[in-house]
Amino acid sequence: MKKNLLIATTNPAKLAEYQLLLGAFDLQLISLREAKIATEAPENGTTFAENARMKARFYFAQAGIATLADDGGLEVDALGGAPGVRSHRWLGIDDPDDRALAAAIIQRMTGVAAPQRTARLRAAAALIYRAGETTREVIVEAALDGVIPDRCYPEVRKGFPYRSVLYLPDRGCYLAELSEGDAAQISQRRSLIEKLAVEFARLSRQQ
Helix, strand or coil, rough: CCCCEEECCCCCCHHHHHHHHCCCCCCCEEEEECCCCCCCCCCCCCHHHHHHHHHHHHHHHCCCCCEEEEEEEEEHHHHHHCCCHHHHCCCCCCCCHHHHHHHHHHHHHHCHHHCCCCEEEEEEEEEEEEECCCCEEEEEEEEEEEECCCCCCCCCCCCCCCHHEEEEEECCEEEHCCHHHHHHHHCCCHHHHHHCCCHHHHHHEEE
16 A cells, blocks of 8 residues: 655645656655645745745644655845745735746846846755654755746746746756646756655655
């Protein structure tokens, strides 16, 4: 029987990406909806890693099964690393429009010279599960580097606003131009999964 793994996100797009990335492991992915968990975890940490840990511990305590939680966002060097850990809330709105988030980045980068337009999508993930008589907790981080172009990509996909403002020089395209499969193969979340691969394999072998 497959071991259950709770994917602690309310973002359908992110859940779909994890379903794609974790397909190689013998795990049964469970959403928050399937686990009947509606309460939101606290996210008041000062780093992505702190927020990921908070969410993982919160949902693990409620669900009682292995839990994977992450936190991430866009870091723009010319903006002092903003929006950073406040990537979803930096406009001061609880539930901002994705297109507004993307447009705000382009607007605030007006006049910034090309060499100073470096940015990255950074993420941290926390995995918590029981290993025998102990509870194991592992946190990893990863990033996907690019630059901020002069204009936003026309299509802003719900749940992934910053893909439309991150240009990948080595590929000659916006991240948003890639198919879901191609984007997943180079995403920061793929790097997180690779760093946690040993843990997922260990979890799937548990009796």
